[in-house]
Amino acid sequence: MNDFIEILKITLPSMIMLVTVYYIVGGFLRNSEKQQKLKAIRGNQKLITPIRLQAYERLVLLLERISPDSLVMRADYPDKTCEQLHTELLQAIRAEFEHNLSQRLYVSAEAWENVRNAKNYTVTLVNNAAKEVEDDMPAIELSRKILDMSVELEQPIAEKAINELKREIQQIF
Numbered sequence: 001m002n003d004f005i006e007i008l009k010i011t012l013p014s015m016i017m018l019v020t021v022y023y024i025v026g027g028f029l030r031n032s033e034k035q036q037k038l039k040a041i042r043g044n045q046k047l048i049t050p051i052r053l054q055a056y057e058r059l060v061l062l063l064e065r066i067s068p069d070s071l072v073m074r075a076d077y078p079d080k081t082c083e084q085l086h087t088e089l090l091q092a093i094r095a096e097f098e099h100n101l102s103q104r105l106y107v108s109a110e111a112w113e114n115v116r117n118a119k120n121y122t123v124t125l126v127n128n129a130a131k132e133v134e135d136d137m138p139a140i141e142l143s144r145k146i147l148d149m150s151v152e153l154e155q156p157i158a159e160k161a162i163n164e165l166k167r168e169i170q171q172i173f
Helices: 002-066 066-073 082-099 101-106 108-131 139-151 156-173
Strands: none
Touching: 002 066, 002 082, 002 101, 002 108, 002 139, 002 156, 066 082, 066 108, 082 101, 082 108, 101 108, 108 139, 108 156
8 A cells, every 4th residue: 555655646746747737838839829820810911901902992983983973974975876875884884893893802791782782773773764765865865864863862872882981991990
């Protein structure tokens, strides 16, 4: 029995020391792993933040370009009919939107939804204006109708979406 106590006197402190070292080293390794993850996240943020800002810039530009007044001002409509202008405007909206589809990766779902709603609203506005004019009338009539309908809005939906994007940018910084 004395031998057992002697062995226990030697092994028990060794076991206690082993468990203590295990927890200390384990804690150190976990802390080191957390620090490495934070360092990687910070490095990624340095790369992603400029890309996100560029995405917001491009979406604001998209919204500006598909706003009804901007569309009408950029349209080349001498010698065109309302039907031709209608088709051209819808193609311009779709082309602008498709060109910026990848930007949705870098903005919130809510911001992207606002951009989509602005695009859809502009398409609806152009379609509704086209319904109110004859297809074979000069294109200037359709452009006037679009501008008249867009002026009736208190705040254009594109402007609301731009304000939402600005708010998100401010939250980032």
